[in-house]
Amino acid sequence: MSTIPSTITLPLEPSADPSAELPASATLPHDRVAELSHDFRLANARLTRRLRQQRANDELTAGQFSALCTLYSNGPLTLSELSEHERVTPPSMNRTVNSLVATQLVQRENAADDGRKVMLTPSEEGSALVRETRERRDAWIAQRVMKLSPEQQQVLAAATLIMKELAES
């Protein structure tokens, strides 16, 4: 499953200020962490907005598609489980799920063991939609990732793992 080598080397752009360079084995000092965190957070938010601009009109929204993909890869899930994974509140996710159920892309059933819970499962149609449209939906970013250097591609792969951990914390 993983595409990530056990070690990689990153040749990066030369530092403008050589005195600012640090050995890779040292953690960053406090002010550098603050600067990096700030830059990373803003870059993350801007990239999300950039990706939103790319959405075609005749498709599921980003939130709907993300939830459907999660159910496709990790389902069946309860509403709480799905909302935690997607990092929104249950009422927010419930609205998204309603739209997916209304278009018959997701099935909502009562859990057999606990009448309070609902099990959410992608329908055949929903699963097919994921398989058929994922590549097209990801085309904008994939086209750009393809043009990155091997080292930059490895950075993104490693960063994806870190971002998943951050989102889960």
Place this chain on the structure above:
Amino acid sequence: MSTIPSTITLPLEPSADPSAELPASATLPHDRVAELSHDFRLANARLTRRLRQQRANDELTAGQFSALCTLYSNGPLTLSELSEHERVTPPSMNRTVNSLVATQLVQRENAADDGRKVMLTPSEEGSALVRETRERRDAWIAQRVMKLSPEQQQVLAAATLIMKELAES
């Protein structure tokens, strides 16, 4: 300014499938690019939602603060310049700017050379707010970045540069 060494080495978690490993000098094949792009895009969106959950109630919203930070670091800017940097449409940014002008954190003036343009500048109060609250606003992520390994910190720094390029493309 840069905190990034010219080269870094990344020891990552061992691959579950050794046959999937590739030399770092090779670009990923098409299907791996698609997989990486998909994972990265979803991780990016989820992290944005996670960060949104962290927002305190008594502060500027994320969009307002991001715009103010951009004007603080890169201003003065016209509305179009700011909206392009923040990756939203001019009408969307205009709404954000209206709220910042209403609270006197940003000054809106007609450009001297072109009567159609407006110049947006953070006020003294706005600049002070950025300086005083940035660290607190970034505390949630900074706390987690601080606990990452040196290699993971370097990955995030390199990824931030790539994400900025992606958002600008």
Place this chain on the structure above:
DNA sequence: TATTGTTATACTCTATAACTATA
């Protein structure tokens, strides 16, 4: 005519509070 900004409007995303059903 083209560009820059603005207003009007609508839709999506998200949250909090309050409610229902079940454990």
Place this chain on the structure above:
DNA sequence: TATAGTTATAGAGTATAACAATA
């Protein structure tokens, strides 16, 4: 009582279309 889900409601964020002012 506590938990899982839902409904009601409101606010933030965003876009498109139409308009005004200026170049």
